Amino acid sequence: MSFFHGAIMRDENVTVSSLGADIRSLRKARRITLVELAATLGRSVGWLSQVERDLSYPDGADLARIAKALDVSISSFLKVAIPPEEEGHIVRAHARRPIGSRTEGLTEALLSPDLTDDFEVIHSAFAPHSFLPEPVSRPTQEVCYIIKGKFEIALDGQHFALEAGDSFRLRGQKFQWWNKHDTTCEIVWVISPPIY
Known part of the structure; x- marks a missing residue:
């Protein structure tokens, strides 16, 4: 193609x-x-x-x-099918730009219309029993809100168990995550600057 x-x-x-x-x-x-x-x-x-x-x-x-x-x-x-008048303004649930997955069991999509703002909003779905094998860090500030399921995260080695309605913040520290449960966990991330 x-x-x-x-x-x-x-x-x-x-x-x-x-x-x-x-x-x-x-x-x-x-x-x-x-x-x-x-x-x-x-x-x-x-x-x-x-x-x-x-x-x-x-x-x-x-x-x-x-x-x-x-x-x-x-x-x-790559563009997803949306009406021209909505481009840059509206992101329909069926027309999110897929980001791909760097980790098995994790799928992500862009909720922001593009990457031209000082931040981006990402939707992540963590499959049951998925995990990040090694701690990572990135030069960002992030606030994350769990909309569905349960999630565990280690921030600079300190472990936290979270569930729907909870939120957490990252400021460049090392983190590692797990979904040790039988249901998918969904999280919305606000990340500055955009990294995806």
Whole structure:
């Protein structure tokens, strides 16, 4: 499948309208410079700058390399079927942008219309008996609200058992999670800066 009609003409039916801004936001959230990302991609700084300003558009192979370099799923950049007047404003339950899954048993989708704000809102579903094998940290501030199920999290080694209606905050510390139960746990995350 071809992602684009040509080197400089984006296929509006495939990529999100905020593609350039989303790439720039993700790059900045990871503290990667234009020069560093361009070098990783084997492209010029000028080309990448034009992509971020929607003056040039990556082909399918470049988009895949950008997604890999920014550690996101390529699906994060692909459009879902929504009416044009809703794009950038409304996110329907059936039309969330899938983020992909880095951990078995975890599926995530973007609740924000795009990544152009100072934060993003994510919906996560943790399958029964899923867990994060190793603690991780990320340079973000996050507030998370459990909307369904039970969840356990360790924050810098301190363990907490949570359930629907509870919330927690992350500020760059190491965390690890578990859903040790027989039902799916669903959580809404507000994350600043956007990382997906």
